[in-house]
Amino acid sequence: QKEVEQDPGPLSVPEGAIVSLNCTYSNSAFQYFMWYRQYSRKGPELLMYTYSSGNKEDGRFTAQVDKSSKYISLFIRDSQPSDSATYLCAMSLGLSNQFYFGTGTSLTVIP
Amino acid sequence: DTEVTQTPKHLVMGMTNKKSLKCEQHMGHRAMYWYKQKAKKPPELMFVYSYEKLSINESVPSRFSPECPNSSLLNLHLHALQPEDSALYLCASSQARTGAGNTIYFGEGSWLTVV
Numbered sequence: 001q002k003e004v005e006q007d008p009g010p011l012s013v014p015e016g017a018i019v020s021l022n023c024t025y026s027n028s029a030f031q032y033f034m035w036y037r038q039y040s041r042k043g044p045e046l047l048m049y050t051y052s053s054g055n056k057e058d059g060r061f062t063a064q065v066d067k068s069s070k071y072i073s074l075f076i077r078d079s080q081p082s083d084s085a086t087y088l089c090a091m092s093l094g095l096s097n098q099f100y101f102g103t104g105t106s107l108t109v110i111p
Numbered sequence: 112d113t114e115v116t117q118t119p120k121h122l123v124m125g126m127t128n129k130k131s132l133k134c135e136q137h138m139g140h141r142a143m144y145w146y147k148q149k150a151k152k153p154p155e156l157m158f159v160y161s162y163e164k165l166s167i168n169e170s171v172p173s174r175f176s177p178e179c180p181n182s183s184l185l186n187l188h189l190h191a192l193q194p195e196d197s198a199l200y201l202c203a204s205s206q207a208r209t210g211a212g213n214t215i216y217f218g219e220g221s222w223l224t225v226v
Contacts (some may be wrong), residue, residue, distance in 0.1 A: 008151075032213060032214060034214050034215070036217070041199065041220070041222055042219050042220060043115075043117075043199075043201050043217040043218050043219045043220040044154070044201075044217045045217070046214065046215075046216060046217075049214045086151075088153060088154075090215070092213060092214070092215075094213060097142055097144075097159045097161060097166060097167060097205070099156075099205075099215050101153035101154055102153065103152070103153050104151070104152075104153055106151075
């Protein structure tokens, strides 16, 4: 079983929709949870970072962590065509140098 | 804009060439990383430097040689690569300590094509 599982999609939504992206994980020791946005042929850009369980909001983006279910989500409100990208989740144990990535979900927002 | 800068952005090299990828970060991070990423795949860890010392080498072939001249710079020297080494090479950095705030920041990548 992989440490981190992420549905690869592709996911296609109309402009203005609410998007829900999800990852599950198997290691209950993960403490730090990250979401990255990656445009084609570019490096991943850090979108959201959360520590332990709970919600965190930044503009149109909300990151949610449910440690009891080993499940994290990223919600995008009022989605825009510029949100079309691959979204990667990542997690760490809190120890240095160890990061675990999902496989990425490809999102297309149709104008 | 990313605070991890990579050069060159694109590189085409022959299988007998020697080239280098360069990375610089100014966030005061003491851990730096090289990742390799193929299309539609997540980043795959190659090397980690912590406090300028190589701490992780994920069984990468010797045709890839990392170098960390100081806490802000990271190089990846390339020699006698194969076409299957064509990929996006990502440099990243993080704080090299436990505790809150430990997340990883990526550069824009160097797109390498081996011909």
